[in-house]
Amino acid sequence: MTETPPTARTGQELIDHLLDHLSRHPKRVVFTEGEDIRVLRAAARLIERRVIAPVLLGNRDRIRALAASHSVSTRSIHVIDPREASDFDLFCRRLETISRYRGTLPGNLAEIVARPHTFGALMVQYGQADAIVGGNQALPAAFFRALLHTIKPRPEVPRIFGLSILIGPHLRNLGGPGMLLLADTALIPTPEVGELAAIAIESGKLAQHFLGRRPVVAMLSHSTHGSSSTPDALRVAAATSLAKDRVMREFLDIGIEGEVQADVALDAEAAEIKIPGALRRPAADVLVFPNLDAAHLSLDLLRHIAGAQHYGQLIVGLARPAARLSRVASVETIFGTAVAVAVEAIKYHQLHPESDF
Numbered sequence: 001m002t003e004t005p006p007t008a009r010t011g012q013e014l015i016d017h018l019l020d021h022l023s024r025h026p027k028r029v030v031f032t033e034g035e036d037i038r039v040l041r042a043a044a045r046l047i048e049r050r051v052i053a054p055v056l057l058g059n060r061d062r063i064r065a066l067a068a069s070h071s072v073s074t075r076s077i078h079v080i081d082p083r084e085a086s087d088f089d090l091f092c093r094r095l096e097t098i099s100r101y102r103g104t105l106p107g108n109l110a111e112i113v114a115r116p117h118t119f120g121a122l123m124v125q126y127g128q129a130d131a132i133v134g135g136n137q138a139l140p141a142a143f144f145r146a147l148l149h150t151i152k153p154r155p156e157v158p159r160i161f162g163l164s165i166l167i168g169p170h171l172r173n174l175g176g177p178g179m180l181l182l183a184d185t186a187l188i189p190t191p192e193v194g195e196l197a198a199i200a201i202e203s204g205k206l207a208q209h210f211l212g213r214r215p216v217v218a219m220l221s222h223s224t225h226g227s228s229s230t231p232d233a234l235r236v237a238a239a240t241s242l243a244k245d246r247v248m249r250e251f252l253d254i255g256i257e258g259e260v261q262a263d264v265a266l267d268a269e270a271a272e273i274k275i276p277g278a279l280r281r282p283a284a285d286v287l288v289f290p291n292l293d294a295a296h297l298s299l300d301l302l303r304h305i306a307g308a309q310h311y312g313q314l315i316v317g318l319a320r321p322a323a324r325l326s327r328v329a330s331v332e333t334i335f336g337t338a339v340a341v342a343v344e345a346i347k348y349h350q351l352h353p354e355s356d357f
Contacts (some may be wrong), residue, residue, distance in 0.1 A: 018329060018343050022051040032120040032134030032143070033077060033330035034058035039136060040072045042334035047076045052342050055129055056080060057116040059168045063288055082119035082259065091122045098150065101130045117146030125151050130345040131321035133338050136329050143324055144187070144315075146156045152319035160317030162186020162324065164202055164299055165210075165340055168308035169277070173266040173283055181207050181286040185295045186324065196239035196288060202316050203286045204254035209347060210340075211285060218265030218284035219243070219258025220294070224274050233259055234296040236290050257284065261345065262298075321345040 017181050023169040029046075031039050034056025040063070043054035053183060055064060055078045056313035067074045082088060090122045093107045095118070117138070123129040153160065161184035168174040174280040183203045188195060200217045223233035240258030247321075249253050265284040289295035302308040310333055315322040323341040 014170060015339070018339055019049055019051055022339060022342055022346070023049070025346045026051060026053060027130040028053045028055060028128075028346050029131045029133055029338050029342055030055040030057065030120045030123050030129040031228070031338075032116040032132065032146075033059050033111065033137040034063050034116075035066060036136055037066055037070050037072070038068050038326055038329065038331050040077075042072070042338065043330045044072050044074075045078050045324065045331070045335050046338060047073075052338055054338070055080060055123070057120055060084075075289070080119075082114045082116060085119070087128070088113060088119075091119065091126075093145040093149070094126065104149075109268065115146065117143050118195055121146045121150035121322075124322070131323070131338075133323045133325060133334070133341060135324040135338065136334065138185070138326060138327075140324065147315060147318060147322055149324065154317055154319055156197050156198075157202060157317035159188055159191075160315055161191075161195075161199050161202075162313035163206060163316050164313050165336075166302055167306040167336075168302070168306065169307055169312065171302075172235065172307060174302075174308065179211070179285070179307075182295055183286065183288050183300055183316075184292060185289075186292075186315070187300050188292060188343040189306075190291045191239075193235055193238045193242060196198040196290070197242035197246065198240070198257060199316075200258075200288045201252070201254070201290060204247075204252070204256070206253065206316070206344065207285045209344065212257060214253045216255040216257060216260075216287040217243075217281055217286040217288060217289050218260055219256065220262055220265060221290055222258050224261045224264050225259065227274075232290055257281075258288075260285070279316035310331070311340050314341060315340075316336070321348060 031054060035058040043056060046052040046054050057080055058082050060079045063079050064074060091113045094334050095113055096109055113344060117134055120132045124132045164182045164185040166180045168178055174180050181203055183199050200219060202213050219236050221230060221233045221236040236259035240256060243256045247256055263286060264274050268281060271281060276284045303310050313324050315324060321341045321344045323337050
């Protein structure tokens with residue numbers, strides 16, 4: 001599925017490999033909020049590494065003035081003002097078609113298409129960019145609304161969700177190679193059994209794509225293998241069973257563990273104590289959380305206390321690669337998120353053969 005050899009790497013080595021892989025398959029990534037010095041600096045860095053052709057949406061004069069005032073080169077950075085774009089009228093017609101098909105009445109089409117989130121989503125939906133990154137200056141709902149109204153959903157994923165990538169080779173037990181994926185960190189408050197199983201499978205596919213080997217996906221709970229029989233623990237156990245069945249049925253090379261506590265998922269010594277007779281196992285590469293509160297709180301604690309570097313969220317379940325940034329995202333986060341979503345775009349056909357990408 002991927003050209004990555006199945007060898008262990010540190011977190012930084014993994015990022016370097018992704019950059020190397022991407023340098024052989026450059027992608028076009030549209031940034032919906034280009035009037036942001038952080039985005040400009042990340043875009044300049046991407047150009048310098050020759051891995052991504054960045055497209056920044058916004059007012060051209062303001063972006064150039066912002067770059068000049070901070071001594072950031074805009075060479076090879078493509079800037080588009082949606083209202084002045086040659087495809088503006090075409091996108092208005094296409095959004096009207098989408099709206100009629102879905103039975104919605106969007107109001108002023110020109111006003112909606114002029115919004116950078118909508119314009120960027122249309123660029124990706126209709127092949128003028130390979131992936132979209134946004135949210136660095138907007139509330140999450142505004143970015144998600146544009147994606148959901150514009151980009152086709154993938155029918156095999158019950159609900160879209162967010163997948164966050166953490167890098168922390170200095171942290172003990174943070175995944176095998178210092179990379180850990182967390183899901184769902186964005187959208188579904190309390191996933192149902194089928195949704196949890198789908199999150200595990202789709203996250204596992206992406207982990208395999210990034211790591212180049214069989215990933216281990218842990219379905220987290222306050223319970224380990226029936227140590228508690230609360231409704232939430234039983235929900236995670238049922239989702240684990242469903243995910244394992246799908247792995248076998250579809251011949252997927254993904255390991256599913258569950259339901260397990262976080263220490264069992266990440267620490268082999270804890271697993272040996274809490275699961276008598278269990279074989280020593282590698283640390284989980286993906287953590288699937290039972291609800292959004294647990295996922296989001298864990299993400300913030302790992303970032304702000306443990307010092308893990310955060311890339312993403314990758315938005316999973318759409319027919320095109322997309323990623324959302326936090327409003328407090330650093331230049332490094334924006335850079336790494338763009339790299340991650342572009343690498344996802346390289347082999348989108350293989351990852352999602354049902355898609356018409």
